Amino acid sequence: MTPSSAPPAVEARALTRRYRGATALDGVTLTIERDKITGLLGRNGAGKTTLMSLITAQDRPTSGSVHVHGRDPFEQAELIEQMCFLRDNQRYPDDYKLKHAIRAARICYPNWSQETADRLIELFRIPSKPVVKKFSRGQLSALGIVLGLASRSEITFFDEPYLGLDATARHIFYDELLSEFTEHPRTIVLSTHLINEMDRLLERVIILDQGRVVRHADVEELRGDAFQVAGRAAAVEEFARDRRSLAHRTIGGLGTAVIEGSLATDDREAAEAASLEITPVSLQDLVAAYGVGAEAAAD
Amino acid sequence: MFDDTRPIFLQLADSIADDVLRGVYAEEEQVPSTNELAAYMRINPATAGKALNLLVERGVLYKRRGIGMFVAPGARSLIEEERRQAFAERFITPLVAEAKSLGLSPAEIARLIDQRYAALPADPQQTSKEQQS
Numbered sequence: 001m002t003p004s005s006a007p008p009a010v011e012a013r014a015l016t017r018r019y020r021g022a023t024a025l026d027g028v029t030l031t032i033e034r035d036k037i038t039g040l041l042g043r044n045g046a047g048k049t050t051l052m053s054l055i056t057a058q059d060r061p062t063s064g065s066v067h068v069h070g071r072d073p074f075e076q077a078e079l080i081e082q083m084c085f086l087r088d089n090q091r092y093p094d095d096y097k098l099k100h101a102i103r104a105a106r107i108c109y110p111n112w113s114q115e116t117a118d119r120l121i122e123l124f125r126i127p128s129k130p131v132v133k134k135f136s137r138g139q140l141s142a143l144g145i146v147l148g149l150a151s152r153s154e155i156t157f158f159d160e161p162y163l164g165l166d167a168t169a170r171h172i173f174y175d176e177l178l179s180e181f182t183e184h185p186r187t188i189v190l191s192t193h194l195i196n197e198m199d200r201l202l203e204r205v206i207i208l209d210q211g212r213v214v215r216h217a218d219v220e221e222l223r224g225d226a227f228q229v230a231g232r233a234a235a236v237e238e239f240a241r242d243r244r245s246l247a248h249r250t251i252g253g254l255g256t257a258v259i260e261g262s263l264a265t266d267d268r269e270a271a272e273a274a275s276l277e278i279t280p281v282s283l284q285d286l287v288a289a290y291g292v293g294a295e296a297a298a299d
Numbered sequence: 300m301f302d303d304t305r306p307i308f309l310q311l312a313d314s315i316a317d318d319v320l321r322g323v324y325a326e327e328e329q330v331p332s333t334n335e336l337a338a339y340m341r342i343n344p345a346t347a348g349k350a351l352n353l354l355v356e357r358g359v360l361y362k363r364r365g366i367g368m369f370v371a372p373g374a375r376s377l378i379e380e381e382r383r384q385a386f387a388e389r390f391i392t393p394l395v396a397e398a399k400s401l402g403l404s405p406a407e408i409a410r411l412i413d414q415r416y417a418a419l420p421a422d423p424q425q426t427s428k429e430q431q432s
Contacts, residue, residue: 037343174341182334182344200307200342220306220346280303 007070009034009155009187010055014064017050024050026211027064032189037181037201039219040191041283042208043291048191049087051208052157056085068155081110084153086144088160092132101132101143109151116180117150123172137164145173149180158190162198170194174201195284199223205283207290214290219283226286227263230256231276239274243267247289258289300340307342311350316359319370320378326370330360357381 010032017025025047032038032055040048053059054066057073057080065072073079092101098121106112124142127135132143141163148156162170178201181188192198199205199219207215215222226246229239236255240248244260258281259267271278281289301307318324331339336347351368354360359374371377398408 036345171341175338178338178341178344182337200301200340200346203343203345219343220308220349223306224304282303 006034007067008032009069010189011067011070012051012055012064013066015051015054015061015066016063017047017054017059018062023211025054025061028208028211028213030206030213030216032187032206033204034187035185036203037177037188037190038204038206039195039198039202040189040206040208041193041195041287042214045210046208046291047211048208049159050211052085052159052189052191055155056080056083056157058085081108082154083157084109084148084151084155085157086148086159086161088141088144088163090140090144094131094133096132097130098126098128098132098143101147105147105151109153111152111154113150113152116152117146120146120149120172120176123176124169138166138169139164141165142169145176149176152180152184152186155187155189158188160191160193162192162194170197174198177201195287196282199283207287209290222283222286224280225262226258226260226281226289227267228256228258228279228281228285229271229276230254230279231274235274235276239271239276246286247292258285308346308349308353311336311340311342311347312353312357315350315354316378316381319359319374320382322375324370326372326374328370329366330368330370332367 008031010030012028012030015025015028016023024045028047028051040051042048050059054061055068055073057075060074067073068079068083071079073083096104102117102121105117106114120142124139124146126139126142126146132140135143141161142165144158145161148158148161162173165173177188190198190202202219205215205217205219205222206213217225229236231254233250233253233255236248236250236257240257240259246258246260248257249255263278268278301310315324315330324330330351333344333348333351336342336350337344340347351360355362355368358371358377360368361371362368394408403411
């Protein structure tokens with residue numbers, strides 16, 4: 001048991017953010033636990049970046065509240081200092097080179113590790129001569145990863161940190177994330193669409209859709225927590241009718257349905273009796289199904 | 300390495316148990332730590348820890364405080380016994396189902412099994428055991 005006196009890393013209550021009529025975040029209530037790696041998953045526009053902006057006090061909620069380590073982060077410099085948020089489109093001053101970005105980060109982040117920064121710059125082969133503005137997409141992402149990991153902030157947010165990175169660079173990121181995390185446990189939140197590649201790095205998963213939390217669980221709980229049936233459309237429909245179907249697709253006489261819940265023996269028997277094929281559903285497929293499901297329901 | 304049918308910690312626990320069964324880790328030998336497994340498999344350390352703890356619960360591993368996890372004495376026969384009990388469910392049930400849909404009789408299945416068994420090369424572990432006794 002962890003001491004119950006320590007408040008969670010983040011606590012959001014009925015958190016809502018509207019922009020000129022569009023609701024980006026819609027009454028989100030959630031807790032992000034300390035010293036865990038949490039994945040923020042969902043389609044583009046699901047509210048992932050808005051949520052991270054509100055937690056890091058870079059934006060104000062329309063209504064509801066957010067607490068970081070038990071306190072409202074807005075205009076609390078010493079609380080904001082403990083957080084590091086790397087946006088996918090992080091901007092730097094026009095004349096900044098690598099050394100300027102590093103120098104600024106060293107001042108901003110009290111737990112900054114220059115050793116980690118130096119090691120990662122070398123691993124990612126980030127160039128020192130050009131201005132950051134001229135960096136490729138992958139080099140920008142690499143710089144964001146360097147700043148995020150070397151900051152050793154108590155809470156670090158990565159917004160799609162892998163954009164433009166090749167397979168080798170992504171593996172460097174995964175390895176360094178895990179070794180930094182095991183040596184200096186801290187709260188890490190990352191949004192990603194590369195779920196098949198990154199799900200195993202996570203401990204907790206928050207799935208957002210249309211500004212709402214649709215699932216919040218241990219990643220291991222979600223693995224094997226849904227299955228897909230495929231076969232004749234009529235049989236699929238019949239099978240899905242009295243079960244919780246997340247996404248249903250029909251093409252000609254053929255259909256598939258993603259069913260929430262683990263596969264029970266009677267599910268298997270019913271599917272076999274109807275000549276339906278059962279396949280496992282990856283976390284990526286599950287997230288996609290939640291994204292489809294809401295739209296289908298709105299039709 | 301891992302599939303989507305089951306939680307990773309269960310799959311990892313099975314793969315470590317496999318290693319114990321095949322003698323990759325001898326009884327009383329130390330197994331990799333949570334952090335080593337996490338780094339090697341590129342998985343969250345909590346997941347690696349859950350796999351090791353499950354094997355402790357099952358009596359396959361035991362903890363030495365401040366040192367690490369070790370293969371328990373008798374772990375191999377314990378896993379063998381678990382696997383034998385699961386054998387029918389894992390292998391025979393789907394085999395019989397497939398054979399039935401193909402119209403193969405139990406006698407024909409048995410004949411096929413005999414053929415394949417006879418075609419296997421002699422198991423070196425088995426022969427060395429026989430020589431010892």
